[in-house]
Amino acid sequence: MKTPNDRPVFQVSAKPIQLQTTIQLPSSKSISNRVQIINALSYSPWPVKNLSDSDDTRVLAAALNSNDSVFDIGHAGTAMRFLTAFLSKIVGEWVITGSERMKQRPIGILVDALNSIGARVEYVDHPGYPPLRIYGSHLIGGEVELDGSISSQYLSALLMIAPTLDHGLTLKLQNRLTSRSYIEMTLKLMSYFGIRHDWKKNVIKVPPQDYLPRDYTVEADWSAASYWYSILALSPKGEIYLPGLVLSGLQGDEAINEWFSWFGVETQTTADGISLQKKDEITPKKLYLKFHETPDMAQ
Secondary structure (H helix, E strand, O other), X not given: OEOOOOOEOOOOOOOOOEEEEEOOOOEOHHHHHHHHHHHHHOOOOOOOEOOOOOHHHHHHHHHHOOOOOEEEOOOOHHHHHHHHHHHOOOOEEEEEEOOOOHHHOOXXXXXXXXXXXXXXXXXXXXXXXXXXXXXXXXXXXXXXXEEOOOOHHHHHHHHHHHHHOOOOEEEEEEOOOOOHHHHHHHHHHHHHOOOOOEEEOOEEEEOOOOOOOOOXXXXXXXXXXXXXHHHHHOOOEEEEXXXXXXXXXXXXXXXXXXXXXXXXXXXXXXXXXXXXXXXXXXXXXXXXOOOOOOHHHHO
C-alpha cells in the first residue's frame, strides 16, 4: 500500500487469541536485599532461597560471604547504603568504594545518622560521598531524627541494625513519609525474624533484642507481574499462571491485583503461586488511583 507521495504505509494487526501460559517471574529485589542483611544479623545457618539475580543482590551476597575488608560495590546503590549501616556494627576496619558514578552519589545523611548513634564512619576522599572507611564496633543506639522524604533505603538501613544496638533505636520522621510501603516491608521482614517494633504517628521505636534465625524463600516480584496483568487485560480471554507470586502484603505493588479486577482480570491464589484469569471484557468509565506507594506502577 502506498500514499499519494509514494511513501509506503504498513498496517499492523493481530488476531485476538486466548492466552494460556505459565510465566516464571524474577524474585523480588527489594525483599532479597533486606533479607540478606537480616539473615546475616541473625547469624542464620540457612542461606536465603530464591534470591534475585539483580546487581545489588549479587553484590550484597558477595560482600556478606567474603573474608575481605575492602568492598567495591560498583553501581549498586542499595548495597552501598545497606552495607554501610551493617558494617558499622561489625567489629573491624572496612572500606566501601564503587564506580566513579557511585562516588558522586551523596551518602552524608546516612553517615551522619550512624555517627550520631556511636558509629565511626569516615570519608576517604570527599566529605558526604563514597568511598567510606568504617570502624565497626558495638553501637550505643538512641534517637535519630530524619526527614521522611529521604530515600527509604536510608531508613531501612538504620531500622535493620536497630535491634542490635545497645539501646535500640527511636526513629523520628519529620514531614511526610514518601516511601511508606518500603518501610513497612522492612519492618514486616524484621517481624518474621522475631523483632518487635512500635510505630505511632511519625515515631518508630525498635528496642534492643535478638533476631531469630528463620528459613526464608524470597517470593516473586509484583512489579514484574504487572506486565502480565496488563497483557491479559488487553486480551479478550485467557489465563496466566505465575508460580512463586504470593499475596503476602510485603510488596506495595501487590495493589495491582485489585486494580486490574476493574479490567476483568481476576486473581486467584493457588498452592504455589497466582493464577490470573480474564473471562469478560470490562473497561471502567472512570479510574482514580494513588501512586505514592506504587510509583513503578505508574508506567
